[in-house]
Amino acid sequence: MPELPDIEIFKRYVDATSLHQKIRKVEVRSEKVLGATSARKLRSTLKGRSFESTRRHGKNLFVKLADAGWMLMHFGMTGSLAYFENPDDEPPNSRLLFAFENGYHLAFDDARMFGKVDLIAGPEDYVRERELGPDPLELDAASFRDRLRGTKGGVKATLMNQKTLAGIGNLYSDEILFQARIHPRISVAQLDDPALQDLHKQTLRVLNTAIARDAYPQELPDSFLLSHRQEGARCPRGNGQIQKLQAAGRTSYFCPTCQPKKAE
DNA sequence: AGTACCACCTGACGGC
DNA sequence: TGCCGTCAGGTGGTAC
Numbered sequence: 197m198p199e200l201p202d203i204e205i206f207k208r209y210v211d212a213t214s215l216h217q218k219i220r221k222v223e224v225r226s227e228k229v230l231g232a233t234s235a236r237k238l239r240s241t242l243k244g245r246s247f248e249s250t251r252r253h254g255k256n257l258f259v260k261l262a263d264a265g266w267m268l269m270h271f272g273m274t275g276s277l278a279y280f281e282n283p284d285d286e287p288p289n290s291r292l293l294f295a296f297e298n299g300y301h302l303a304f305d306d307a308r309m310f311g312k313v314d315l316i317a318g319p320e321d322y323v324r325e326r327e328l329g330p331d332p333l334e335l336d337a338a339s340f341r342d343r344l345r346g347t348k349g350g351v352k353a354t355l356m357n358q359k360t361l362a363g364i365g366n367l368y369s370d371e372i373l374f375q376a377r378i379h380p381r382i383s384v385a386q387l388d389d390p391a392l393q394d395l396h397k398q399t400l401r402v403l404n405t406a407i408a409r410d411a412y413p414q415e416l417p418d419s420f421l422l423s424h425r426q427e428g429a430r431c432p433r434g435n436g437q438i439q440k441l442q443a444a445g446r447t448s449y450f451c452p453t454c455q456p457k458k459a460e
Numbered sequence: 461a462g463t464a465c466c467a468c469c470t471g472a473c474g475g476c
Numbered sequence: 477t478g479c480c481g482t483c484a485g486g487t488g489g490t491a492c
Contacts, residue, residue, distance in 0.1 A: 271485095272485095273485055273486050274469095274486095308470050446485095447484090
């Protein structure tokens, strides 16, 4: 589930459950999810310390450690978090387990292990080193427009390019383009200023709506494509059937009537 | 700069 | 029930 709205929900989850509690033990169940750090280093850094606060940039969650830098969490395609008391409730694909002194646990669960947990100096350095673009929720319309004006590729690829904007993935780019009535394969250069302004507006609306619904797909409005995201499904606006195609190397769903290839 | 393809991994699902 | 192919919400490297 991990695009910007999902990570924002994970952030709030950590804030609500796991801050300011002394860490008793760290169990590394799979070293695959460790980045540049080692199991030994992670354990020794975290043990006896606590999570102090969190930040999010795009799909990255940063957890501040009391007096010892930051922990980065990236959730890949299948990562998630679970906070629980009874050890029997540890999720099936738990890769890292943080045990707190209050008896509760936080698990980093990730079936495919494309996720990463690492120790880093801080969010700003990390964002700069990775050349990540701005988080779309922090962009006003003019900055958004200027950002996209500097690009030349397909609109779907551009929305998903983390160096252009950080946080949008395959699902939400489809949703944003559906709401903005833009065909996924149109190039950014074909969009005029009003179109880019509307694209910005829909981006914010889609992401904020998803966050407000806890990024829970079933809770999204029926007017969203995401609840109709399969070939042949009914267009939420009643304009025919959803189709799929490949765009930016990913399977993309769209409504050919609402999102025509040719601008009118 | 942009795109297409492959690789990294495992689990879920549909067809037989 | 079980096996097999296909696909999956991300990202990084390579080649063009």
